[in-house]
Amino acid sequence: MRLRTPQLTQILFTAPLPVLLLLVYVIPFLGIARWSVTMPTLGLGQYEKLVGDPLVLSVLVRTVRICATVTALSVAAAYAIAYVWVRGTRWQQRVAELCILVPFWISVLTRAFGWLALLSNRGLINTWLQAAGLIDSPLSMVRNEASVVAGMTHVLIPFAVFPLASAMRAVDERVLLAARGLGASRLRIFWSVFLPMTAPGVIGAALIVFVFTLGFFVTPAILGGGRSIMMAELVYLRMFQSPDWGLGAAVSVMLVVVVMGLMAALFRFARPALMGSAR
Amino acid sequence: MTLQRPGPAALTLATGVALFLLLPLLAVVPISFTPARFLTMPNGTWSLLHYRDLIDNPDWIAGILLSLRIGLVTSVIATGLALAFALGVWMYQPRFAAVLVGFVLLPMIVPPVVSAMTLYFLLTGLSQVSSLVGYDTWLGVTLAHVVMTVPFAVVLIFVALAQVDRRIDLAARGLGASVLQRAFRIILPNIRFGVLSAALMVFVLSWEEIGVTLFITSVNAVTLPRLMWMGVHDNIDPAIAALSVVLIVITTLVLLGRMALQRPETA
Numbered sequence: 001m002r003l004r005t006p007q008l009t010q011i012l013f014t015a016p017l018p019v020l021l022l023l024v025y026v027i028p029f030l031g032i033a034r035w036s037v038t039m040p041t042l043g044l045g046q047y048e049k050l051v052g053d054p055l056v057l058s059v060l061v062r063t064v065r066i067c068a069t070v071t072a073l074s075v076a077a078a079y080a081i082a083y084v085w086v087r088g089t090r091w092q093q094r095v096a097e098l099c100i101l102v103p104f105w106i107s108v109l110t111r112a113f114g115w116l117a118l119l120s121n122r123g124l125i126n127t128w129l130q131a132a133g134l135i136d137s138p139l140s141m142v143r144n145e146a147s148v149v150a151g152m153t154h155v156l157i158p159f160a161v162f163p164l165a166s167a168m169r170a171v172d173e174r175v176l177l178a179a180r181g182l183g184a185s186r187l188r189i190f191w192s193v194f195l196p197m198t199a200p201g202v203i204g205a206a207l208i209v210f211v212f213t214l215g216f217f218v219t220p221a222i223l224g225g226g227r228s229i230m231m232a233e234l235v236y237l238r239m240f241q242s243p244d245w246g247l248g249a250a251v252s253v254m255l256v257v258v259v260m261g262l263m264a265a266l267f268r269f270a271r272p273a274l275m276g277s278a279r
Numbered sequence: 280m281t282l283q284r285p286g287p288a289a290l291t292l293a294t295g296v297a298l299f300l301l302l303p304l305l306a307v308v309p310i311s312f313t314p315a316r317f318l319t320m321p322n323g324t325w326s327l328l329h330y331r332d333l334i335d336n337p338d339w340i341a342g343i344l345l346s347l348r349i350g351l352v353t354s355v356i357a358t359g360l361a362l363a364f365a366l367g368v369w370m371y372q373p374r375f376a377a378v379l380v381g382f383v384l385l386p387m388i389v390p391p392v393v394s395a396m397t398l399y400f401l402l403t404g405l406s407q408v409s410s411l412v413g414y415d416t417w418l419g420v421t422l423a424h425v426v427m428t429v430p431f432a433v434v435l436i437f438v439a440l441a442q443v444d445r446r447i448d449l450a451a452r453g454l455g456a457s458v459l460q461r462a463f464r465i466i467l468p469n470i471r472f473g474v475l476s477a478a479l480m481v482f483v484l485s486w487e488e489i490g491v492t493l494f495i496t497s498v499n500a501v502t503l504p505r506l507m508w509m510g511v512h513d514n515i516d517p518a519i520a521a522l523s524v525v526l527i528v529i530t531t532l533v534l535l536g537r538m539a540l541q542r543p544e545t546a
Contacts, residue, residue, distance in 0.1 A: 009458045013367030017360045017383050017429065025386060025394075025426050028401040032393075035400075077299065080292035084285050092285070098534060099297040103304065105530045107487030109507050110523045114303030116511070117310045117520060122319035124306040154303060157296065176283060186286055215390020218489055222511055232392035239396065239494065252393040263388055 029256075032249045039246030046250035056234070056247070063231040066145065066220075067213040070152045074209050075202060077153065078160035085161065086168040104158035112222040115151045116142060143225030151219040156212060160205040167201020200269070207266040211259050231255065304527050311520035318515040329521035338506060339518070346486050346503040349417055353424040354482040360425070361432035362474060366462050369440045370448070380433070387430035391490035398423040399494040415499045423495055424485040431484060432477040439473020440466075 036046055049056050085096035103111060118124050119141040126138040141147060171194060179189045217232035224230075229237070231251055238248035285293070313319050314326035333339050364383060368376050386394055399414070402423065406413030413419050443466060451465045467474070489504040496505055503522075510516035 006458070010367060010371045010373070013363050013458075013462075014371065014373065014379070015367075017364040017433075018379060020360065021383055021385065021426065021429075024401055024422060025397060028404070029393075029397045031400045031404075032397055077296040080289060081296040081300075083289050084293040087283065088285050088290075092290075094538065096293065096297070097538070098531075099300050101534050102527070102531050103300045105483065105534065106304065106527060107489070107504060109487065109489050109504050109511065110307075110526055111303060113507070113511050113515075113519055113523055114307050116318065116515060118303050118306035120318060120515075122317075124309065124320065127320040154300065157300060180283075186283065189283065211388070211390075215392050217392045217395075218493075218508075232390060235392045235396060236493070239399070248396060252390075252396050255390045255393050259388060259390060 033253050035245055036249035036253050037246075039244075039249065046246045047254075049247060050250055050254060056251075059229055059231060059234050062145075062228065063214070066149060066152070066228070066230060067210055069149050070156060070213050071206050071210045073149070073153045074156040074160045075164075075205050078157045078164055078205060079202070081157070082161045082164040082168060086165050100158050100161050103154065108155055108218050109222075111154055112151055112219050115147060115154070115223055119147055119150075142223055143227055145224070145228045147223040148220045148228050148230075151223045152213060152216055155216075155219060156209045159212060160209050163204040163208060164198065164201045167198040167204070171197050203269060204266060207262055211262050211266075214255055214259060307520045307523045307527065310517060311524045313517055313520075315517065318517055318520075329518045332518045333521055333525070336518070338501075339503075339522070342501055342503040342506040345417060345500065349421050349424060349502060350482045350485040352421050353428060353485040354478045356421070357425045357429040357432050357481045358474060358478040361429050361436055361477060365433055365436040365440055366466060369437075369443075369466070370458065370461065380437070383433055384430040386426050387434075391427075394427060395491040395494035398426065398491055402495050414495060415497050417500050419495060420492060420500050420502065423491050424488055427488060427491055428481040428484045432481050435477040435480060436470065436473050439470040443469045 037044060039046070050060070051057070081096055081100060084092050085100065086093075088096060116123065120126070121138040121140070123141075125141070126135075129135045130138065175197070176189055176193060179193045184192065215232050216230065217236060220228060220230045221233050221236070224233070232255075235248040235251050238244045238251075309320055310318060311329055312325040312327070313321040314324050314328055315322075367373075368379065373379065402412075402414045402419045405419065410416070411418055412422060447469070448461055448465055451461050456465065487504055488502075489508055492502055492505050493508060496502065507519050507522065510519045
C-alpha cells in the first residue's frame with residue numbers, strides 16, 4: 001500500500017523521536033536485560049543473589065528504609081511550604097516560591113557539596129559550635145545515613161511541592177467557607193476538610209518522590225561516603241569498582257520493574273491530582 | 280480570594296522548611312572565601328584564591344566550555360525532536376497517542392542509574408563502529424543528554440499546546456493552510472514561550488547532568504559536573520565552593536528577574 005502525503009507528513013512529525021528512543025534507549029536496555037541472565041553464566045543466578053546474598057539484601061533493606069524515610073519527610077516538609085506558597089499573602093508567596101525554586105534549579109552536585117560545607121568536620125556548624133565553646137572536637141555529621149537522608153530530602157522537597165500545590169489550588173474555596181459557616185475551627189477546617197481534599201495530591205507526591213529516591217545515586221555517594229550504599233550506587237560500584245556486570249544489570253532490571261509498577265499505581269490512583277502539575 | 284491565610288503554626292513550619300532548603304546553599308558562601316586548600320571556614324583571613332583558580336585553571340575553563348557546547352547542542356536537538364513529536368501528536372491525534380507519549384517519557388521515569396547503564400552499553404557498542412560518537416566523546420555525551428532531557432521538553436511543549444485554542448488551527452485548515460503552514464505560522468507562534476522554556480530547561484538539565492555522564496565519560500569528555508564530581512568525591516576542593524557560589528548567584532538572579540517580569544500579569 002502506498003502512503004498518502006498526509007500520512008507521510010504525520011510520520012515525519014511524529015516518528016523521529018520514538019524511533020530514536022527505540023534505537024538508542026529501549027534496544028540497549030534489552031542488552032542490559034540480557035547481561036542479567038548471561039553474566040557470568042547463563043541462568044537466574046544474579047536474581048537469586050538479589051534475594052539471597054546478605055550484602056545485596058542489606059543494601060536492598062537500607063534502600064527501602066532510606067527511601068521511605070525520605071519520602072515521608074519530603075512530603076511533610078513540602079506540604080508545609082506548599083501551603084504557604086498557595087495560600088499565603090502575596091509577599092509570603094514570593095518568599096516561598098524563591099525558597100522552592102532556587103534549590104530546584106541548582107544541581108544535585110552543588111547541593112550535596114552544600115551539605116558537606118554545612119556538616120563536615122571543618123564545616124559551618126562545627127566551626128560555629130567550636131567557636132561558641134559548646135564542643136571540643138568536631139561532631140561527625142557526614143558519611144552516615146542521616147546526612148544521606150537530609151541531602152536527599154533537600155533534593156526531593158521541590159518535586160513533592162509541585163503536585164501538592166496543584167492539589168491545593170484545586171480546592172474549592174466555598175467548601176472551606178461552608179465549613180467555617182457551620183462553626184468549624186481553623187484546625188478543624190484544615191484537618192477535616194482541607195487535608196482530606198488534598199489527599200490525592202499527597203499520594204501522588206509520595207509516589208513521585210519514592211520513584212525518584214529509588215534511582216538516587218549522586219547524593220548518597222557523596223554524603224554517604226561509601227558507607228550507606230544504596231541500590232543505585234551498588235550498580236555503579238559493580239560496574240566500575242569491583243565489576244560484576246551481571247549483578248548490576250539484574251539490579252537495573254529489578255529497579256525498572258518496581259518503578260513501572262509504582263507508575264502504574266500513580267496513574268491509577270492519583271491522576272486527577274496531577275493534572276497540570278508539570279511546571 | 281483566599282479565605283484563610285496560613286496561621287502561625289503553618290508559618291513556623293514553613294519557615295523551618297525554608298531554612299532547611301536555604302542553609303546548605305548559604306553554607307557554601309563563607310567556605311568559598313577560605314585561603315586554605317581544603318574544605319574549611321576562613322579563619323580570620325578571607326581570600327579570593329579559589330575564584331582566581333576558576334579563571335586561571337585551564338581545567339575549569341575547558342570543563343565550562345565543553346558543558347556549554349554539549350548543553351547548547353543538546354538543547355537544539357532535544358527541543359527540535361520534542362517539538363516535532365508534540366506537534367505531530369497534537370495535529371493528527373493518532374489512535375495510540377497516550378501510549379506514544381508514555382513511551383517518549385520513559386527516560387524521565389526510569390531511574391537515572393538504569394538509563395546510565397543502558398547508555399553506557401549503547402556508547403561502548405557505538406565506539407566499536409565509530410570513534411566519533413561513542414564512549415567518552417562529546418557527541419556521545421550529547422546523544423545521552425538528548426535522551427535524558429527530551430521527555431522534559433515534551434512535557435513543557437505539551438503544557439503549552441494544551442493552552443492553544445484548537446479553533447484557530449481549524450480555521451487555518453478550513454482556509455486551506457498546509458500542514459507546514461499550520462505548524463509554523465499558526466501553532467508555533469502561539470507556543471513560542473513554551474518552546475523557549477523547554478529549550479532553557481533542556482540546557483540547564485544537560486549543563487548539570489552528572490548521573491549518566493559519570494558512566495559514559497572518563498578522561499576526554501570531562502564536563503563541568505564531571506570535574507566537580509572529581510573535586511567533591513576524591514578530595515574536597517574549595518574551588519567547587521567558589522563555582523557553586525557563582526552558579527547559585529546566577530540562578531537566583533534569573534529567578535528574581537523572572538518574578539519581576541511576571542509581576543504585571545498577576546497584579
